[in-house]
Amino acid sequence: MIKFAVIVLLATMAFAKPGGDAPCPGCPFTLTSEEDVARVTIILNESLAAVEEPHYKLGKINAASEQAVGGNLYKINADLVDVNDKTKTCDIEILRAKEVTVSIKCADEDEVKKVHEFKDKQ
Numbered sequence: 739m740i741k742f743a744v745i746v747l748l749a750t751m752a753f754a755k756p757g758g759d760a761p762c763p764g765c766p767f768t769l770t771s772e773e774d775v776a777r778v779t780i781i782l783n784e785s786l787a788a789v790e791e792p793h794y795k796l797g798k799i800n801a802a803s804e805q806a807v808g809g810n811l812y813k814i815n816a817d818l819v820d821v822n823d824k825t826k827t828c829d830i831e832i833l834r835a836k837e838v839t840v841s842i843k844c845a846d847e848d849e850v851k852k853v854h855e856f857k858d859k860q
């Protein structure tokens with residue numbers, strides 16, 4: 739019985755941290771560390787600047803996840819501030835592959851989808 743419990747524990751640990759944060763290659767993982775949130779803030783700011791119409795500024799990020807899918811896919815829930823200083827809660831997806839594809843869906847608004855170039859080669 740103890741042997742069984744040890745095996746279960748080891749198996750659980752193996753799934754929890756396979757050398758990174760993703761539960762498996764290609765699985766989404768939540769970005770929670772200060773470092774990751776700072777990184778996704780830069781990425782989001784770059785895309786918000788590239789999307790000129792509608793123009794949004796970042797209020798704050800509520801939640802973010804990253805997934806490796808032939809590029810990096812970021813799914814972000816954030817409060818965005820429009821040109822009238824109105825704050826809206828939005829779901830944003832940013833796929834960074836050869837180009838950056840961004841889609842923004844704010845509460846009570848149509849989805850906006852734009853493709854833009856990388857600002858800095860990374």
Ligand SMILES: *[C@@H]1O[C@H](CO)[C@@H](O)[C@H](O)[C@H]1NC(C)=O
Nearest residue numbers: 776779780782783795796797
């Ligand atoms: C992102 O943009 C917001 C609003 O424009 C700004 O306050 C913040 O400093 C920017 N963050 C980074 C990391 O560039």
